[in-house]
Amino acid sequence: MTKGIYIVGTDTDIGKTLVTGSLVYLLRKNGYNTCYYKAALSGAEIEDEVLIPGDTKFVCNISGINEKYEDLTPYIYKTAVSPFLASKIENKPIDVKVIKDKYEKLKGKYDYIICEGSGGIICPISYVENQIYNLDNLIKEMDMDVILVTSAELGTINHTILTVKYLENVGISIKGIIINKYENTELCNDNISMIKYMTHIHILGVMPLIDGNCDEFHEEIKKLSEKVFNPKEIIKCMR
Numbered sequence: 001m002t003k004g005i006y007i008v009g010t011d012t013d014i015g016k017t018l019v020t021g022s023l024v025y026l027l028r029k030n031g032y033n034t035c036y037y038k039a040a041l042s043g044a045e046i047e048d049e050v051l052i053p054g055d056t057k058f059v060c061n062i063s064g065i066n067e068k069y070e071d072l073t074p075y076i077y078k079t080a081v082s083p084f085l086a087s088k089i090e091n092k093p094i095d096v097k098v099i100k101d102k103y104e105k106l107k108g109k110y111d112y113i114i115c116e117g118s119g120g121i122i123c124p125i126s127y128v129e130n131q132i133y134n135l136d137n138l139i140k141e142m143d144m145d146v147i148l149v150t151s152a153e154l155g156t157i158n159h160t161i162l163t164v165k166y167l168e169n170v171g172i173s174i175k176g177i178i179i180n181k182y183e184n185t186e187l188c189n190d191n192i193s194m195i196k197y198m199t200h201i202h203i204l205g206v207m208p209l210i211d212g213n214c215d216e217f218h219e220e221i222k223k224l225s226e227k228v229f230n231p232k233e234i235i236k237c238m239r
């Protein structure tokens with residue numbers, strides 16, 4: 001039976017895609033038949049008059065997944081706002097059933113699926129039964145656990161603890177934390193200690209801040225994935 005996990009972040013732009021790409025690459029390299037799924041993406045680029053979901057493209061490129069983007073990301077919007085607002089602006093409402101059906105279809109082909117959330121955990125996705133339907137509603141309905149990506153930078157203690165408490169409050173199980181954009185400074189080291197001390201959640205890996213000018217950005221992420229993560233440990237997080 002296919003196992004899955006949701007990668008969620010303390011904020012948008014925290015590094016969910018970079019970390020997910022690194023994890024999907026590592027699992028596939030180690031022989032685990034793994035795919036990527038992102039239910040809704042906003043801020044897509046237009047290439048040859050076609051909307052291209054940047055996160056999906058990045059993960060496919062780095063990990064070698066060969067699937068149509070629309071099968072991995074059913075809802076793609078140009079406007080760089082929450083999926084719910086983008087769906088209103090672009091008049092293309094999100095049907096949660098379509099998200100679940102597409103995910104089920106992928107399960108027929110893959111043993112492991114790593115899903116990437118949109119934005120932070122309280123990211124509006126849709127409007128169901130007169131209520132805003134957020135990312136956490138979707139994760140609960142899909143009966144999945146999460147790995148939380150957080151940064152090592154200033155402000156992370158507040159963002160991380162708030163996100164952990166919220167997830168615990170809504171009954172979503174956190175299988176581990178991944179710290180991103182790490183630099184060997186007193187601030188980053190203390191942030192990691194504080195997050196460990198305050199959450200008691202296992203740290204699955206610490207991804208360094210990669211030089212933005214690095215020509216070989218993808219190659220560097222691949223190299224780091226093997227140093228930072230243990231594939232067996234990531235697989236153990238999935239159910």
Ligand SMILES: Nc1ncnc2c1ncn2[C@@H]1O[C@H](COP(=O)(O)OP(=O)(O)OP(=O)(O)O)[C@@H](O)[C@H]1O
Nearest residue numbers: 009012013014015016017018118119181208209210
């Ligand atoms: N460890 C890192 N080192 C250097 N740059 C990074 C690192 N992690 C992320 N970035 C950069 O930060 C930006 C945001 O990262 P990313 O796209 O992974 O965030 P995200 O959480 O997936 O955002 P979204 O909410 O839009 O999905 C990207 O330009 C990415 O290349």
Ligand SMILES: [Mg+2]
Nearest residue numbers: 016017055116
């Ligand atoms: Mg992303």
